[in-house]
Amino acid sequence: MLRLVHEPIDTASLRNALVRPEDGAVAIFEGVVRNHAHGRRIRYLEYHAYEPMAQRRLEEIGVSAKKEFPIREIGILHRLGRLDPAECSIAIVVTAAHRAAAFDACRFAIDAVKKTVPIWKKEFYEDGEAWVSDE
Numbered sequence: 001m002l003r004l005v006h007e008p009i010d011t012a013s014l015r016n017a018l019v020r021p022e023d024g025a026v027a028i029f030e031g032v033v034r035n036h037a038h039g040r041r042i043r044y045l046e047y048h049a050y051e052p053m054a055q056r057r058l059e060e061i062g063v064s065a066k067k068e069f070p071i072r073e074i075g076i077l078h079r080l081g082r083l084d085p086a087e088c089s090i091a092i093v094v095t096a097a098h099r100a101a102a103f104d105a106c107r108f109a110i111d112a113v114k115k116t117v118p119i120w121k122k123e124f125y126e127d128g129e130a131w132v133s134d135e
Contacts (some may be wrong), residue, residue, distance in 0.1 A: 001059040003077035011091040023095040027102035035085035069105040071096040
């Protein structure tokens with residue numbers, strides 16, 4: 001469950017697919033589209049990716065998270081295409097025996113996605129549009 005998607009993300013389904021009775025913790029992160037940035041109102045945005053490389057990088061992040069942290073499972077879904085404010089752009093679900101590992105792996109994963117996965121964001125404002133990089 002490390003993949004790019006073009007449809008709305010169902011975080012509950014991702015969670016339910018990953019959680020097992022032996023897990024004592026589930027950390028969930030959802031990134032959602034804001035309706036503003038840099039003092040401008042965002043009408044919607046688009047995510048674009050070099051999909052073969054982005055998919056490979058998501059899989060590498062999953063492998064790295066499992067090596068680095070004592071977790072049982074990790075799932076990452078990143079949405080591509082047009083998204084409106086409040087829509088989920090990324091969901092990360094991490095399962096582990098203990099909460100610290102789940103939280104740490106979840107933060108590791110979102111930071112790695114932002115730094116290394118070739119996904120680009122274009123914001124559409126009331127008065128124009130712009131390609132942007134995340135803070």
